[in-house]
Amino acid sequence: MPPRHAYWTILIGDSPTAFRARERDELLPTFERLRAKQPDAVLKWFERGRLWASPEEARGPAPSPTGPPDRRGKEWRPGGAHRDPRDRFKKDKKPGARGHEDRGGPPPTDRPRADRPRDERPRDDRGPGAPRRPWQPKTDPRAPRPEAGERTDRPWRPKPDQARGDKPWQIVAPSDTSIGDEWLKPKAMDKRELDEVKDAFVAAAKRAHRAGFEIVELHAAHGYLLHTFLSPLSNQRKDEYGGSRETRMRFPLEVAQAVRAAWPAQKPLFLRVSSIDDVEGGWSLEDTIAFAKELKALGVDVIDCSSGGILGSATAATKTLLKRVPGFQIPFAERIRKEAGVKTMAVGLILTAQQAEDALRNESADLIAVGREALYDPNWPVHAALALGVDPEYAHWPQQYGWWLTRRDGLLKKLGVNR
Numbered sequence: 001m002p003p004r005h006a007y008w009t010i011l012i013g014d015s016p017t018a019f020r021a022r023e024r025d026e027l028l029p030t031f032e033r034l035r036a037k038q039p040d041a042v043l044k045w046f047e048r049g050r051l052w053a054s055p056e057e058a059r060g061p062a063p064s065p066t067g068p069p070d071r072r073g074k075e076w077r078p079g080g081a082h083r084d085p086r087d088r089f090k091k092d093k094k095p096g097a098r099g100h101e102d103r104g105g106p107p108p109t110d111r112p113r114a115d116r117p118r119d120e121r122p123r124d125d126r127g128p129g130a131p132r133r134p135w136q137p138k139t140d141p142r143a144p145r146p147e148a149g150e151r152t153d154r155p156w157r158p159k160p161d162q163a164r165g166d167k168p169w170q171i172v173a174p175s176d177t178s179i180g181d182e183w184l185k186p187k188a189m190d191k192r193e194l195d196e197v198k199d200a201f202v203a204a205a206k207r208a209h210r211a212g213f214e215i216v217e218l219h220a221a222h223g224y225l226l227h228t229f230l231s232p233l234s235n236q237r238k239d240e241y242g243g244s245r246e247t248r249m250r251f252p253l254e255v256a257q258a259v260r261a262a263w264p265a266q267k268p269l270f271l272r273v274s275s276i277d278d279v280e281g282g283w284s285l286e287d288t289i290a291f292a293k294e295l296k297a298l299g300v301d302v303i304d305c306s307s308g309g310i311l312g313s314a315t316a317a318t319k320t321l322l323k324r325v326p327g328f329q330i331p332f333a334e335r336i337r338k339e340a341g342v343k344t345m346a347v348g349l350i351l352t353a354q355q356a357e358d359a360l361r362n363e364s365a366d367l368i369a370v371g372r373e374a375l376y377d378p379n380w381p382v383h384a385a386l387a388l389g390v391d392p393e394y395a396h397w398p399q400q401y402g403w404w405l406t407r408r409d410g411l412l413k414k415l416g417v418n419r
């Protein structure tokens with residue numbers, strides 16, 4: 001049974017184009033047709049944040065029909081040569097992760113205890129009061145912390161944690177007015193500082209490319225610097241970067257344009273917005289739609305639709321308009337998608353597979369982002385695939401897990417236990 005997917009993006013030249021199919025194989029003819037029609041265009045298969053040269057490569061080696069390989073009685077060899085090449089657990093093969101193999105010796109369990117080198121340091125060199133080792137933090141992590149709710153160890157707050165030796169930062173912003181009493185007074189950025197920040201964004205994108213990332217997302221939400229240029233509450237500049245909506249958008253657009261030029265054309269560029277400030281006189285959804293249209297024209301591929309952060313909660317607008325209910329920010333993704341004609345990503349209290357699926361099927365968004373639910377259930381994507389019936393045979397799970405779970409399913413069925 002080939003692995004299945006419900007949502008796909010194929011990159012045709014520079015532009016990611018979404019295709020939907022319940023099964024991966026349904027898309028193969030499309031892919032082949034496009035490849036035959038435009039042999040010179042870069043066609044890439046984009047799935048779960050990874051790019052593949054072809055659907056065949058995405059599919060990977062066929063799962064073994066006989067279940068996980070039997071390694072019993074396999075002789076141990078240095079360098080991991082004893083491991084089955086079909087083993088999809090690549091992580092622990094990183095150099096150093098299996099130290100005994102890199103050193104060319106037998107696994108530690110094979111070595112008699114008495115042969116292991118002894119730690120000869122005197123005991124008073126360790127434990128409380130011992131001299132700080134170079135890799136240990138300079139501040140004592142066991143020092144008493146402020147009470148919960150009084151945490152002040154954030155140096156961009158007016159009262160940093162003096163006990164830890166933190167000093168307040170000199171923060172920068174479009175204007176030198178602090179937006180709320182609890183905030184530090186910023187320094188207004190001059191043109192040279194704006195250029196420095198733009199260059200730093202570009203340098204970061206280039207580093208991300210060299211490091212192998214497939215997507216970068218610019219942060220223009222949640223009260224971060226680019227957001228503070230957009231919002232009239234925080235941008236009171238009198239020069240070409242303040243004033244009307246058009247001029248307030250200028251600096252974030254310049255950054256987006258510079259990053260787009262530096263980030264490879266075939267790699268998607270996302271940008272996160274606070275769709276609304278939800279504060280009177282603040283940034284509105286109409287503003288975001290206008291901004292999204294400009295971003296699209298510059299080649300930004302996806303708008304990640306969050307909200308808030310200028311005042312109140314840092315990651316969601318809930319001051320006046322919004323109640324935090326499951327999927328509360330999906331309507332932003334939907335309107336921006338429809339009115340700016342750009343792909344959007346929905347985020348915020350998206351909990352279940354069905355909720356995510358509905359948002360995609362209703363064309364409210366093109367992508368779904370899951371934050372805290374993924375902390376709660378790190379296997380969320382594979383559980384969602386199971387819940388939606390697109391991966392009944394555990395093809396997306398590590399091969400060994402799939403083998404065990406398929407058998408367990410058989411047993412549960414026999415016992416009449418529903419899962």
Ligand SMILES: Cc1cc2nc3c(=O)[nH]c(=O)nc-3n(C[C@H](O)[C@H](O)[C@H](O)COP(=O)(O)O)c2cc1C
Pocket residue numbers: 219221222272306315347348349350369370371372373375
């Ligand atoms: C551990 C953690 C770290 C986060 N860090 C950031 C961040 O650096 N920037 C940001 O915009 N949002 C950040 N968020 C917010 C999430 O991106 C997301 O917008 C928010 O959690 C709402 O989605 P959720 O309900 O699915 O968690 C973070 C969330 C979590 C749980």
